[in-house]
Amino acid sequence: MKTKKWAVERTRTIQGLVDFIKKFLKLMASEQLFIYVNQSFAPSPDQEVGTLYEVTFILNILSKYA
Amino acid sequence: MTDDKDVLRDVWFGRIPTCFTLYQDEITEREAEPYYLLLPRISYLTLVTDKVKKHFQKVMRQEEISEIWFEYEGTPLKWHYPIGLLFDLHASNTALPWSITVHFKNFPEKDLLHCHSKDVIEAHFMACIKEADALKHKSQVINEMQKKDHKQLWMGLQNDKFEQFWAINRKLMEYPTEDSGFRYIPFRIYQATTERPFIQKLFRPIASGGQLHTLGDLLKDVCPSAITKVTEEKMSELNAENNMNS
Numbered sequence: 001m002k003t004k005k006w007a008v009e010r011t012r013t014i015q016g017l018v019d020f021i022k023k024f025l026k027l028m029a030s031e032q033l034f035i036y037v038n039q040s041f042a043p044s045p046d047q048e049v050g051t052l053y054e055v056t057f058i059l060n061i062l063s064k065y066a
Numbered sequence: 067m068t069d070d071k072d073v074l075r076d077v078w079f080g081r082i083p084t085c086f087t088l089y090q091d092e093i094t095e096r097e098a099e100p101y102y103l104l105l106p107r108i109s110y111l112t113l114v115t116d117k118v119k120k121h122f123q124k125v126m127r128q129e130e131i132s133e134i135w136f137e138y139e140g141t142p143l144k145w146h147y148p149i150g151l152l153f154d155l156h157a158s159n160t161a162l163p164w165s166i167t168v169h170f171k172n173f174p175e176k177d178l179l180h181c182h183s184k185d186v187i188e189a190h191f192m193a194c195i196k197e198a199d200a201l202k203h204k205s206q207v208i209n210e211m212q213k214k215d216h217k218q219l220w221m222g223l224q225n226d227k228f229e230q231f232w233a234i235n236r237k238l239m240e241y242p243t244e245d246s247g248f249r250y251i252p253f254r255i256y257q258a259t260t261e262r263p264f265i266q267k268l269f270r271p272i273a274s275g276g277q278l279h280t281l282g283d284l285l286k287d288v289c290p291s292a293i294t295k296v297t298e299e300k301m302s303e304l305n306a307e308n309n310m311n312s
Contacts, residue, residue, distance in 0.1 A: 037197075037200075038200065038205075040196055040197075040200050040205040040208075040209070041193050041196035041197045041200060041205075042189070042193045043193065043197070044146060044179075044190060044193065044194075045179060046144075046146075046179065046263065047263075048262070048263065051264075051266050054266070054267055054268065
C-alpha cells in the first residue's frame with residue numbers, strides 16, 4: 001500500500017475499514033485481512049474508528065493478510 | 067483485592083433465568099418445547115447455549131439448520147456483548163424469566179457478527195482483555211504473560227472456574243505501589259436510547275489534586291445527561307413527598 005496515512009470519518013467501523021482496504025488492495029472476499037491497533041490488540045469489527053482513536057492517541061493500523 | 071473477594075464472587079456467579087423459545091416460522095418435525103437455562107451474566111450467548119442448540123435441533127431437519135442466532139422482541143442479540151449487558155440493555159424492566167427467541171435461518175448480516183466456532187469467542191474475549199490492559203498498563207502486564215496464562219483466563223471463563231480465572235486476572239488488576247492506580251480506567255457506557263454503540267474515553271483514576279475519582283466523577287465527565295436525569299427524578303420524588311405531607 002503506497003499511501004500509508006488515510007483520513008477516515010470517526011464513525012466508520014473497523015469492518016468498514018477492512019472492506020475498503022480489501023477493495024483497494026484488490027483482495028478476494030475469501031482472503032483474510034487482520035487489523036491490529038498499536039500492535040497490541042485486534043478491535044471488534046463493529047468498533048468505531050473514532051472511539052479507538054480517542055483511547056489510543058495514535059491509531060497505528062498494522063494489517064497483515066494471508 | 068482480597069477484601070473485595072465477596073464482591074468478585076457475586077459478580078462472577080450472577081445469573082439470569084432465561085426461557086428460550088424457537089421462532090415460530092422455523093420448520094420442525096414435531097412441537098418444540100421451550101428450554102430453560104440460568105445464563106451467566108459475565109459470559110457470552112454463543113459460549114453457553116450448546117444445550118439450547120441441541121435441544122431445538124432434535125426437532126428439526128438437518129437442511130433447515132444454519133447458524134444459530136438469538137433475538138429479543140425483534141432485536142437481534144449481539145453475542146459479542148456480555149449476557150448481563152444484553153439483559154440490562156434490553157430487558158431489565160421486564161419480569162423474569164427473560165424470553166429469548168432462537169433462530170436457525172435468515173442470519174441478520176447487518177446486525178450481528180458471525181460466530182462459527184468457540185475460537186471466534188476466544189479471540190474476541192482476548193482482544194477485549196488486551197484492549198483493557200493497553201489502557202491500564204500500556205499492555206505491559208498482558209504482554210509479559212505466557213501463552214498458557216492467556217489460555218487459563220479463557221478456560222476459566224469457558225468452564226466457569228472462578229479461582230482459575232482470578233489466579234491470572236489478579237495480575238491484570240494490580241498496579242505498582244508507587245502509582246495510586248491504573249494509567250486509565252477501562253470502561254464502556256452503554257445506553258439503550260442512543261445511536262452510538264457505547265461511550266469509551268480516556269479517564270484517569272486520580273484527579274489532578276491527588277484525590278481518587280468516583281463513579282459520579284466519571285459520569286459527570288463523559289455522560290452528564292445520565293446524572294441530570296437521576297437528579298431530576300430525585301427532585302420530583304422529593305417534591306411529591308413534600309406535597310403529600312403538607
